[in-house]
Amino acid sequence: MGAMQSLWNDAEAAACRTDLELRAYTSRLLGQDRSLVLHGGGNTSVKLSVTSIVGDEEDILFVKGSGWDLETIQPAGFSPCRMAHLLKLSRLDSMSDAQMAAELKNNMTNAGAPAPSVEAILHALLPFKWVDHTHADVVVALTNTPDGEARIRAVYGNSLVIIPYVMPGFELAKAVAGAWPKQAHAGTIGMVLMGHGIFSFGNTARESYERMIALVELAERHAGPRATPTGPVGVSAAGDWPQIMADLRKAISDVAGAPMIVSYHADARSLAFARRRDLEALSQQGPATPDHIIRTKRVPMLGRDVAAYAAAYERYFDTRGLREGAALAGCRAATPDLVMLDPAPRVALIPNLA
Amino acid sequence: MDILETADALGGWVALPAPQLFDVEYWDLEQAKLRRAGQPPVLAGEVALVTGAASGIGKACVEALLKRGAAVVGVDLQPLVDGRWSSDPACFGAQCDITDEAAMRDVLARAVARFGGLDMLVLNAGIFPKSARIDALSTELWQKVMRVNVDANMALMRDAHPLLARSPKGGRVVVIGSKNVPAPGPGAAAYSASKAALTQLARIAALEWGSDRIRVNVIHPNAVFDTGLWTEDVLTPCQSHWVKPAAMSSISISFRKTWRRTKPVSWVRRSPSRVRSSIRKSRR
Known part of the structure; x- marks a missing residue:
């Protein structure tokens, strides 16, 4: 900043x-x-x-x-x-x-x-x-x-x-x-x-x-100032990464119900973030402001297990935001006719890929 | 990333609890924003690679694909000068010789980095050398035409196969053949033979790749004059063979929705007046 x-x-x-x-x-x-x-x-x-x-x-x-x-x-x-x-x-x-x-x-x-x-x-x-x-x-x-x-x-x-x-x-x-x-x-x-x-x-x-x-x-x-890594790192060293990406895109498109564009960011800034030791604690809470959520989903996918991500999203939807008991029954979104958005991730953080 | 890391450096990032976030995600006024976007176009979310994208049939394919919502990777030996290649986020252009296999593999990798995969391949780039009868045809010219029109396309199909096989809706290949395959003319041995070989290559691909959900079609354009192929050298001797161009109408390219159906696509055509004006121009 x-x-x-x-x-x-x-x-x-x-x-x-x-x-x-x-x-x-x-x-x-x-x-x-x-x-x-x-x-x-x-x-x-x-x-x-x-x-x-x-x-x-x-x-x-x-x-x-x-x-x-x-x-x-x-x-x-x-x-x-x-x-x-x-x-x-x-x-x-x-x-x-x-x-x-x-x-x-x-x-x-x-x-x-x-x-x-x-x-x-x-x-x-x-x-x-x-x-x-x-x-x-x-x-x-x-x-x-x-x-x-x-x-x-x-x-x-x-x-x-x-x-x-x-x-x-x-x-x-x-x-x-x-x-x-x-x-x-x-x-x-x-x-x-x-x-x-x-x-x-x-x-x-x-x-x-x-x-x-x-x-x-x-x-x-x-x-205060914050050091930001800069400069391109280039694509992953793994020779088969295009196929890994294409597999990932197919899995995401399958759960989304329509083909999706997946773009890959392997710049120094993105890689440093994806390789933080506390990535899970930092990234799995929610977006910066709530109005981003219809574009980003609540949390990014960590790694490449799209099925697990989709299952977790379905649970989040069924519990109307991980609510329990009375909170679930009484919440404003408890209406049974609410239709779930597609459960596909919009952001994935893959430490060994980017 | 900036916001999360700034907050983290200040003692920890704390997002809103999941229930509050859910309420915004499923808030009617937010959902309305998604509804306003409407029905996506037929090729939304899909990625096509077009060779020979700078002009002629390739350029028309790029425009048709973009209009239908696809992201397009354009490859051409010539610079891709249209503004879309630098400004449209759905376009990725690469100036590249398709006979350079390593460079084309790099284009595929960069396309994957940009869009995630590849669903459609339009093998359009080709050359049509100056007319030469077989008794005067040099081996060099023959091999050059084969290298561009056949070898390069085989290599690109081979290298694109792993991506096409991972296409969410099934891969599609459109091979631009030529009317010279069913109806060759004198003086065009290298071109006609190369396009016939390319057609046969596509037939084999259709046999081999059907089980990978990849559909392969060949189209044989005729009388499409506003392309790079129609140089003066090519146009002048051809005029003597033309009888009367068939009545032709508007441009229409359609990629069929289901991969099982193998009906050929319709093709770019020109009105008779455009054909005649092209001939008149070449005579001047």
Whole structure:
């Protein structure tokens, strides 16, 4: 993880004619840094007053729409949601995911805009014009340590609101609504969601963006530099590795139910990771942030036993995430008609291959 | 890896517990992201290698395969200059002489590193030398044509076999023969004999590899003029033999879904007007 620096450019910013264009501009600045927005993670918003065709003035939250990536987002990628309705929704005691998705979509001022981010209500609740949210690698690393919350407090003092892990969506918005009055004060400039990511706020686009950079930089300084092996190592010495790979791909495709592409990484960085002595303890817990799970599965496969991996995944599915007893019976996902995704691994760590 | 190792260096990586992760994995709003992706195209997740991929029939095959969702390994003696070879993650291009067996084995290994295996082989690369009657045919020219059109394809089939035999849906080989196999012309002894030998090689492969779930087909293109084969040297003497090109229509290449069915695939064809304009061009 390298040193963070602001990519703000006065000339580029001056070329933005509206606040929404500026919003798209600083969103792209965030999106350019992979260490901030791993695999499309993160979202941004701006609150604007808009006059409708019949002359009504309304407060509108322009929040990143689904299907748009921060790296390339344009003004059309932001969904215009009516603030007043979002704030009313935030006061409900409960709402299903499907209801929330429908309410968000039905209360936009442009029916052709993309579906708003599931974090739209959360963005609406934050009392700042500009809100930036990323899944910065280093912040997630800090929150996912045994004393994660204490570390975050040590790094940021009380300048940030800190929210324990809550599932994204309406429940998270409710948790923030509850915690905000207790923790926020005039000096609050951002928020950390444990196991999820970080928010920065500002009264200008530049302030919010540069606060994000500064906050992540603080976390990087706390984490300190880490030596990273570099350079290519080349492919495995085993002469029959292409056949081993082809066997592995066939086994994975068979359990996935469709042919899969398998790519092989034998660079120094990947090999050093795959050959760590504590590989099992380190790799068999879960992904860096939960929204990666539909791409990565919960854990990577260690070695090449695809059948064993698939069996373990089926057990994980049947127990709705390795739950037991009452927890299994009472969990929100206990519905019997849930359909299992294919049980094939998406990442394999093979120490003697890569 | 960065996140896990940074957390580990700070005293230990602790991920969310499995139940919370499960709830996100099977959260309706996450599942909706997967549903939005829709039905994958017919060759999604499959890998094809095309020789002679830079132009003509090979290039058309690459485009047809990509359109159907396959990842494509393109090999050509000429540089692969199309942008797709550097920018499309589904494309891997290698400039390589197919008669160099060691270099081709290296291409196969790199294809496996990139995509994990090989499902389809399109043996398209070939040469058609300047017309020469047998009484004036040099041994050198004969051997050169055999080396490219037969020997190199045998070696590639042999070296690709272990990969094709491990294809999840069964391997497929498409051999580009020639109309010269059933209907040869004077002056094309080396080319016609090489393509006939290649056709016979494919027949044997079909007999030997059926039990490995590898399907082998040969197609015999005719009157496909926009390829590298049709040099001025080749085109001019051929014109005198042409009677009237058959009526031909659109481009269609279809790889059949089940390996047991061995119906030949249809082939690239050109409209009569394109054929006539090609002839006119060559006369100028």
